[in-house]
Amino acid sequence: MVITLYSDRRSHDVADIAGGVARASGCLIGVHNVMLVAPRVAGGEGHHPGYQVHDPLDSAQEATAWLARTSRRQPLTLVALCGAPNEQVLAAFDASDRVLLLCDPSVASIRGTQRTLKLCGSLGYGIEKTAVVLHDFPDDGPLSPADAAAALRREILWAIPARAAGQAAREAAFAALAARLIAPA
Numbered sequence: 001m002v003i004t005l006y007s008d009r010r011s012h013d014v015a016d017i018a019g020g021v022a023r024a025s026g027c028l029i030g031v032h033n034v035m036l037v038a039p040r041v042a043g044g045e046g047h048h049p050g051y052q053v054h055d056p057l058d059s060a061q062e063a064t065a066w067l068a069r070t071s072r073r074q075p076l077t078l079v080a081l082c083g084a085p086n087e088q089v090l091a092a093f094d095a096s097d098r099v100l101l102l103c104d105p106s107v108a109s110i111r112g113t114q115r116t117l118k119l120c121g122s123l124g125y126g127i128e129k130t131a132v133v134l135h136d137f138p139d140d141g142p143l144s145p146a147d148a149a150a151a152l153r154r155e156i157l158w159a160i161p162a163r164a165a166g167q168a169a170r171e172a173a174f175a176a177l178a179a180r181l182i183a184p185a
Contacts, residue, residue: 002071003181004079004092005133007102008112014102017135017160018080020174021181025076028178060087067095076182085119093120098181099130100157105143110151117154131157133177138162 005018070077079092093099099120103113113132120130132154134145139162149156158177161169 001075001098001182002067002077002079002096003098003100004081004096005100005102006080006089006093006116007082007104007109008084008116009082009109013104013135014080014082017102017133017174018078020160020170021178022078024171024174024178025078025182028175028182060091063088063091064095067092071095085116090123093123093125097129099125100133101130103132103134103148103152104136105134105138105141105148110148113152117152127155133158133160135160136162138164 003021005014005021007014067077067079079096081089081092083089101113101116101120103109117130117132132149132152134148134156137143137145137148137159145156145159158173158180160173160177163170
């Protein structure tokens, strides 16, 4: 299974969330070789025991070929990408079983997620492939997850709490998200 986590901005958040999902997924499926393709960012969670980290792929052709090979050998590959949609991002989307669009409470992130949802729709990806995961929405913030769902006109798959909620709450959210993603259909 290949799952791509994508945000048009904030690579440290994408790497952090992908790392949390990788750790939780490895525990759930009983393997410690979940493959993670993630940006290495200063202050991010680029390396953890329990999963293998590979640098992002350089080209669309490399991404397609590498993900096809890896998905045959690994039970789960997580791809963390950020930045403007480009050929590499679209190749990862095409090779993925699921595409998780990460959205924080900023207006820029919500608008970026709206654009990406529109792009995914134009590529023929349905709700079964593309989902929205919210992160860092504070409990007392001006924008609630329900507000984000209304703005995106999309049901939210999961919400990862803000860091202020504590590491235990975040780890529980990663575990619950991983369980939902890898549960048999």
